[in-house]
Amino acid sequence: MMARRRSHRRNRLVRAVVAYTALIALLGFFLFPLLWILGLSFKTRLQTFASPPLFIWTPTLHNYVAVLGTGAFQHAFMNSLLISAEAVLLSICVGVPAAYAFARFPFAGRGLLFMSLLVMRMLPPIAVLVPMYVLFSKLGLTETRVSVVLAYTTFSLPLVVWIMRGFFEELPRELEESAWVDGASRYAAFRFVVLPLVRPGLVAASILCLLLAWNDFIFAAVLTNDATRTLPVLMASYSGDVGVDWGSMTASCVLVVLPVLLFSFVAQRHLVAGLSSGAVKG
Amino acid sequence: MLLVFGLPLGFSLYLSAEGWSPDETLFGGRYAGLANYAALLTDPDFISSLILTLGYTAITVTAELLLGLGVALLLDLELPLIAFFRTTLIVPMMMTPIVAALCWKLLLDPDHGIVDYFIGHPIIWLGRPWPALISVGFVSVWQNAPFVCILTLAGLRSLPNEPREAAAIDGASVLQTFWHVTLPLLRPYLLVALLLRVIFEFRAFDNVYVMTGGGPANFTLLLSMYTYQASFVQFDLSLGAAASWVMLLIALIACLGFVALIGRRETR
Numbered sequence: 001m002m003a004r005r006r007s008h009r010r011n012r013l014v015r016a017v018v019a020y021t022a023l024i025a026l027l028g029f030f031l032f033p034l035l036w037i038l039g040l041s042f043k044t045r046l047q048t049f050a051s052p053p054l055f056i057w058t059p060t061l062h063n064y065v066a067v068l069g070t071g072a073f074q075h076a077f078m079n080s081l082l083i084s085a086e087a088v089l090l091s092i093c094v095g096v097p098a099a100y101a102f103a104r105f106p107f108a109g110r111g112l113l114f115m116s117l118l119v120m121r122m123l124p125p126i127a128v129l130v131p132m133y134v135l136f137s138k139l140g141l142t143e144t145r146v147s148v149v150l151a152y153t154t155f156s157l158p159l160v161v162w163i164m165r166g167f168f169e170e171l172p173r174e175l176e177e178s179a180w181v182d183g184a185s186r187y188a189a190f191r192f193v194v195l196p197l198v199r200p201g202l203v204a205a206s207i208l209c210l211l212l213a214w215n216d217f218i219f220a221a222v223l224t225n226d227a228t229r230t231l232p233v234l235m236a237s238y239s240g241d242v243g244v245d246w247g248s249m250t251a252s253c254v255l256v257v258l259p260v261l262l263f264s265f266v267a268q269r270h271l272v273a274g275l276s277s278g279a280v281k282g
Numbered sequence: 283m284l285l286v287f288g289l290p291l292g293f294s295l296y297l298s299a300e301g302w303s304p305d306e307t308l309f310g311g312r313y314a315g316l317a318n319y320a321a322l323l324t325d326p327d328f329i330s331s332l333i334l335t336l337g338y339t340a341i342t343v344t345a346e347l348l349l350g351l352g353v354a355l356l357l358d359l360e361l362p363l364i365a366f367f368r369t370t371l372i373v374p375m376m377m378t379p380i381v382a383a384l385c386w387k388l389l390l391d392p393d394h395g396i397v398d399y400f401i402g403h404p405i406i407w408l409g410r411p412w413p414a415l416i417s418v419g420f421v422s423v424w425q426n427a428p429f430v431c432i433l434t435l436a437g438l439r440s441l442p443n444e445p446r447e448a449a450a451i452d453g454a455s456v457l458q459t460f461w462h463v464t465l466p467l468l469r470p471y472l473l474v475a476l477l478l479r480v481i482f483e484f485r486a487f488d489n490v491y492v493m494t495g496g497g498p499a500n501f502t503l504l505l506s507m508y509t510y511q512a513s514f515v516q517f518d519l520s521l522g523a524a525a526s527w528v529m530l531l532i533a534l535i536a537c538l539g540f541v542a543l544i545g546r547r548e549t550r
Binding site for chain 2: 016019020022023026027029030031033034036037040048049051052053115118119122123124125126127128129130131133134211214215217218221222231232235236238239246249250253256257260261264265
């Protein structure tokens, strides 16, 4: 009996050691590349190209100062920020009422409309982009932020409707009905009873829209010009001259990714809830 | 909604059947029937791009599913510090794809890249056909396996424990339990992950654009890249629209599979 318990305990120990080894190897696989890039962004030109590579050095902030001081980067950062914010706002304002309608009003063709919404979200962007580009350029919108904002909204709207419908459906009808009995209008019940209760859903949907807009490249590459270009477009324009200025390149990489990473860490619980409710529970 | 999507799509169908150039008025093109499609289907670059994309999608998605499932099984264990791993291992997924591709371009650099330093001798990853294709696919797997991992982990954690415990009590080995009990229970989650990844890998663009631009010699020219070059580099928007429609039809098959899957669950 004693021997068996001891071997059982040894088994568990072996399993834990194996698991940790695997986890640490995976951590290296997924994170080391990023840490190395982070490290490069704190190196001078000489340190970057040192051979063999330096694993210990005195960090410098020089690259960040240089990047943050360039007009092109500041401009693209502001564009990215404004475009993402506008796209999120528009998607939420249109998508949330639409999702509420899907969840509460049984209208003809509801199921079909919902499914076609889903399909639209899944179509390859490049396929929608060709006609979008032609239409926007004929309307004279390719010179403005409006075109990109509209493009992002078309893709994040289905996402918002999809996530929010799930949240609305989980809410018992009786809550609204009792508000109506107390004399609240349909709108007041929606605004003051329903909306506060689906706040986690709103947060998740907004974050996913934000990620979509901030991280997108293909729409921005086609629909923006020098004045409206976003960060990913600016970054891609660097890719032609790899080998020139690794310092500012890596520093800009960090600056583009950092806001999203910080943001998603803070809101991770909501994000996972949104991802799994949007994609799995439905 | 129909307007926002339907209008461009309808116009695209119209474009694909026209001889149209950007300086004409919207409907000024000459009707060309199926000529654009004929041109497309006789273009050897398009055919090889189509085959390449299907192969690329199949292989990257398989790799993502295997890696994602493996990581999810590890992260499902109850160990101290596991929360730390759960948070950090999914970081690549959050990254801007363009930035991830750019980072890997630096890491794979033959002169100063850290990858070649670890290997010990310089390898020109992006300048030769097969290494370039493998690198592009690898970056996608690296970035998206965490997505599969999140979905399957959510699935694993929502599974009831009893079947697995019962199997263990009946003397099943860890492998047997996994194969005959856990995997079948996970199937719906894996199917969702599979379809979503197929849909997203099929449209792969950012990593190709940054890392190889479709080269060398069109060897990494995936369909999105082909359509992009046709439409916005050669500015043959009619050909681009025709290529778009071929992509749309293929994507639609995957989408309908997804919808059928979700729909079946809805009715339950």
